Amino acid sequence: MSSRRRRLLRSLLPLMLLTVGSAYALASWNWCGRWTERAPVVLGQVRTEGPLRAGAAKVPLAPPYPVVVAGYRPPRPEASQADAVLQARAVVVAVGEVKVGLVSLELLLVPEDLVARVRERTAGLGLQEVVVVATHAHSSFGGYDARWVSQLAGTGRFRKDALEAAVAGATEALRQASARLTEVSLEVGEARDAVLVRSRAGGEIPDGALTRVVLRSAEGPVAELLHFAAHPTVVPRDRPLLDPDWPGRLSLLREERGGVVLVLQGTVGNVSMSYGEGEGAELALSFARAVSDLAERAVPAAAESTRLAFARVEVALPRPDASRLVPSYSRAAGDNFLCASSSRTTEVGALVLGPLELVLVPGEPTVGAGAALVRRTGGTGVLGLADGYVGYVETPAKVEEGAGEARRQYFGPTLLDRLGTGAELAARTAGFTP
Structure with missing residues (x-):
């Protein structure tokens, strides 16, 4: 490399470092803002039999x-x-x-x-x-x-x-x-x-x-x-x-x-x-x-019953959490990326067809998460990938441990609880059997 090129690189190095540092600082700024928590809201419901x-x-x-x-x-x-x-x-x-x-x-x-x-x-x-x-x-x-x-x-x-x-x-x-x-x-x-x-x-x-x-x-x-x-x-x-x-x-x-x-x-x-x-x-x-x-x-x-019922409930999502998805030095940037890709609310549902009482989840609940939703609602099962997509849904314990599907979950450990609270309201509204 010629001495002229070396001098040029030395002169540009501070500018390059400043550019990289500024980009990192900009990406690390908290662009997510505050994500407020609120009670689930019923968006629609029908109940009939015949x-x-x-x-x-x-x-x-x-x-x-x-x-x-x-x-x-x-x-x-x-x-x-x-x-x-x-x-x-x-x-x-x-x-x-x-x-x-x-x-x-x-x-x-x-x-x-x-x-x-x-x-x-x-x-x-x-x-x-x-x-x-x-x-x-x-x-x-x-x-x-x-x-x-x-x-x-x-x-x-x-x-x-x-x-x-x-x-x-x-x-x-x-x-x-x-x-x-x-x-x-x-x-x-x-x-x-x-x-x-x-x-x-x-x-x-x-x-x-x-x-x-x-x-x-x-x-x-x-x-x-x-x-x-x-x-x-x-x-x-x-x-x-x-x-x-x-x-x-x-x-x-x-x-x-x-x-x-x-x-x-x-x-x-x-x-x-x-x-x-x-x-x-x-x-x-x-x-x-x-x-x-x-x-x-x-x-x-x-089936002895010919019930038909459905309820849709809007749930406020927790703030996205990239801590398990990216290295620690890029955590803030990862959070910002997820925030820019996520709605602040989602829907959960409850469908009744005869003896079937299904909880509808807009993502991929794990076996453990699905069992928790069934316990909370009294439903007969969980239908995933319905009416939206918020990614994987893992149990809070697995998220805290970083185990199971936690490394693929976009949100923190409160995601399942938020969805579960909405599912309980949907199940009551749709008339799940106590």
């Missing part, structure tokens, strides 16, 4: 190819086609004039903006409440979540056309389901197989429970709801193809028997690879067949 009607539909999603494959940190592949067509599946359940719509999207998650847009576009369908859930497929398309943390951690660069594709599919599926209402009976069954699932991150062991709900008309099944918990991460992450993973394949397998089949995620568990053979898409199909066999063992029986 003869059931139901309609169902599925609509292919139309991703704006080429599109990023969501589900993992960068680098992410880009896809120009799908290995299996991604779907939006909807069920509308009605008692008298009360109608509740449930739409499941074969996506990684459903951000609040997506949920709000679906509700706005379906306002003319006469639905008192609309629930939007994700199957949590880690190989579906991304680009539909504008929040910075989502773009970085899972869904890729935001694109309005990707958000529109998800909203359009959900809206059309609900529209078609609403137009197909017919008298149905309600049947519910349950079976367990702990071999199919395993614990994540050293947390509590999932029990492998599957709840099967059948809405049956005189002509045959209208819809089937399968409530089960296992992360859809079977398909390899580096394939340049969109894929609905095992939930999509399970729905297709079951739909050969008739009706529209929605796979609903419960608390966090991982697919156990000890049950079958193959890899990638072949393994996903193998797991789907195993869960379908479990569903056959969950022989549905006619």
Whole structure:
């Protein structure tokens, strides 16, 4: 290096250090401000009982190819086609004039903006409440979540056309389901197989429970709801193809028997690879067949009750907390990044369908967190990834220890308690059985 260049570098060094120091100071400033705590507020509620009607539909999603494959940190592949067509599946359940719509999207998650847009576009369908859930497929398309943390951690660069594709599919599926209402009976069954699932991150062991709900008309099944918990991460992450993973394949397998089949995620568990053979898409199909066999063992029986109820409650979120996610020297900057990506409120819900009383959580509750919510509400189970996404929800003890899924939780140890307080109000409002 010439003496002239050395002198130039020496002269620029103070400016470079000042620039870096200023950037660090700016990022470390408390941009979050104060996050106030307030009591949960009921946003909507319906309660009724009587003869059931139901309609169902599925609509292919139309991703704006080429599109990023969501589900993992960068680098992410880009896809120009799908290995299996991604779907939006909807069920509308009605008692008298009360109608509740449930739409499941074969996506990684459903951000609040997506949920709000679906509700706005379906306002003319006469639905008192609309629930939007994700199957949590880690190989579906991304680009539909504008929040910075989502773009970085899972869904890729935001694109309005990707958000529109998800909203359009959900809206059309609900529209078609609403137009197909017919008298149905309600049947519910349950079976367990702990071999199919395993614990994540050293947390509590999932029990492998599957709840099967059948809405049956005189002509045959209208819809089937399968409530089960296992992360859809079977398909390899580096394939340049969109894929609905095992939930999509399970729905297709079951739909050969008739009706529209929605796979609903419960608390966090991982697919156990000890049950079958193959890899990638072949393994996903193998797991789907195993869960379908479990569903056959969950022989549905006619429900004595035909209650239909739903309650939505707004909950104030605690301040984001990056202490477990980033090194200590960048804690303040990490908090600021999470604050810029997070709403200060979220929704929890309570859904009653016959004997089922489900707590709806806008994220991924662990097995321990789900058990705590069931104890607090008296519900029969927890439905995750519903009506928004606040990330993982771990028990306060695990958060304090930095154990379990705490290293993936965006908020501090009070998150579960905030959600639980809202869930209790939702459960009372929806009329959960004491």
